[in-house]
Amino acid sequence: MRATTAFNKMLAIPGAHVVGVCFGAEGIEVSLRARARRLRCACGWSTRAVYDRSVRRWRHLDLGACKLMLSAQIRRLRCRPCGRVVTEQVPWARPGARFTRDFEDVVAWLAQRMDKTNITRLLRCSWESVASIVARVVADHLDDHRLDEVYRIGVDEVSYRKGHRYLSVVADHGRDGAVLWVGEGKSGATFQGFFDELGPERAAQLEAVSMDLTGAWPKVCAANAPQAQVCADPFHVIKLANAAVDAVRRDQWNTARRTGGKIRRNARGRVNTDPAAQLVKKTRWALLKDPAAWTEHQAAQIAALRRARHVLFRAWALKEELRDLYRLPPGKPADAHLDGWLAWAARCRIPAMIELARTIRTHRGTILAAVELGLSNSKLEGLNSKIRLINHRGYGHHSAAAVIAMIYLCCSGLTIELPTGR
Numbered sequence: 001m002r003a004t005t006a007f008n009k010m011l012a013i014p015g016a017h018v019v020g021v022c023f024g025a026e027g028i029e030v031s032l033r034a035r036a037r038r039l040r041c042a043c044g045w046s047t048r049a050v051y052d053r054s055v056r057r058w059r060h061l062d063l064g065a066c067k068l069m070l071s072a073q074i075r076r077l078r079c080r081p082c083g084r085v086v087t088e089q090v091p092w093a094r095p096g097a098r099f100t101r102d103f104e105d106v107v108a109w110l111a112q113r114m115d116k117t118n119i120t121r122l123l124r125c126s127w128e129s130v131a132s133i134v135a136r137v138v139a140d141h142l143d144d145h146r147l148d149e150v151y152r153i154g155v156d157e158v159s160y161r162k163g164h165r166y167l168s169v170v171a172d173h174g175r176d177g178a179v180l181w182v183g184e185g186k187s188g189a190t191f192q193g194f195f196d197e198l199g200p201e202r203a204a205q206l207e208a209v210s211m212d213l214t215g216a217w218p219k220v221c222a223a224n225a226p227q228a229q230v231c232a233d234p235f236h237v238i239k240l241a242n243a244a245v246d247a248v249r250r251d252q253w254n255t256a257r258r259t260g261g262k263i264r265r266n267a268r269g270r271v272n273t274d275p276a277a278q279l280v281k282k283t284r285w286a287l288l289k290d291p292a293a294w295t296e297h298q299a300a301q302i303a304a305l306r307r308a309r310h311v312l313f314r315a316w317a318l319k320e321e322l323r324d325l326y327r328l329p330p331g332k333p334a335d336a337h338l339d340g341w342l343a344w345a346a347r348c349r350i351p352a353m354i355e356l357a358r359t360i361r362t363h364r365g366t367i368l369a370a371v372e373l374g375l376s377n378s379k380l381e382g383l384n385s386k387i388r389l390i391n392h393r394g395y396g397h398h399s400a401a402a403v404i405a406m407i408y409l410c411c412s413g414l415t416i417e418l419p420t421g422r
């Protein structure tokens with residue numbers, strides 16, 4: 001069997017056959033000749049007229065430990081619809097790539113599963129190549145049809161870098177929180193970018209959108225999809241309640257410190273031995289945490305606050321009662337529970353909690369809608385830890401675009417097929 005025949009069978013490059021094989025300094029070099037006579041632009045237009053020719057090389061998957069390069073004459077054409085000279089499309093590589101499709105698919109498949117340094121070692125390519133390959137594969141796979149048949153969505157901000165760098169992420173509640181769209185920033189303009197891509201027809205299909213109500217998003221949503229029910233995301237409601245309880249705690253701590261007066265010195269410095277201060281001291285995590293996850297010490301702290309009929313205990317109990325809204329037993333009406341809570345909070349004489357009740361009352365409808373539809377952005381909250389993992393694996397350091405491509409690759413349900421799986 002001739003070497004060219006063997007390589008033809010082994011590589012089975014789509015749309016081309018092998019015309020020569022040689023061993024160069026870098027590894028094996030395989031020359032290809034494309035079968036197609038017509039030149040095809042990326043837009044789909046084709047012609048027989050050649051503008052000019054040159055030779056291009058593509059890195060293919062290794063053969064054993066040898067690097068394998070493909071080379072072929074590539075032609076340019078003057079594309080009439082695009083109005084410019086463009087390089088023809090070849091079936092074995094994506095436009096502008098210096099790697100074959102097979103090579104790029106392997107990189108993308110690995111990037112879903114392992115860190116960047118190990119990919120560069122395994123495949124002997126640069127960090128920059130991995131990043132540009134991920135971007136190209138994602139652009140190739142990301143289908144506009146993913147935005148069809150979308151009815152219930154959630155939008156949330158995630159931080160991708162220190163120093164207040166945020167992305168806005170839109171996820172599909174109907175597909176188990178799969179990411180639909182990611183944009184840089186967290187402003188109303190960023191969210192508008194999602195609706196621009198969605199278009200008015202598909203926006204008119206939206207039934208419900210869950211989000212944090214304190215930002216600019218509800219307005220953007222009302223302007224683009226007025227029929228959609230805005231839902232207050234439970235996580236953000238509880239976050240507000242936690243902030244109110246923490247404000248009460250800080251206030252109590254400061255008062256106890258100022259008025260307690262019984263400050264003594266010991267080996268570690270000044271210690272406030274006032275019983276009121278001792279009660280409040282280091283209760284922050286016990287107050288925030290789910291009681292089911294308390295340590296023995298934390299449970300004892302809250303029990304002590306309860307025995308003292310402390311204002312902090314009442315604030316905490318109010319917060320827990322609000323959390324109960326999201327774990328009501330079936331058949332128990334949410335509106336009655338929330339109204340009962342609002343009445344209790346209004347009478348509690350704790351300024352921070354009264355302020356919280358005021359905010360909750362203005363959002364009563366959207367809070368109840370979220371309970372009724374069972375919408376929560378908890379899947380989106382999980383994205384924060386996924387992004388940390390992406391950064392930890394070495395993919396997020398360059399730009400928002402690189403992080404966005406990785407979020408699409410890892411969290412939007414893209415399936416990358418391996419060349420060996422086809």
Ligand SMILES: [Zn+2]
Pocket residue numbers: 041042043044045079080081082083086
């Ligand atoms: Zn074109």
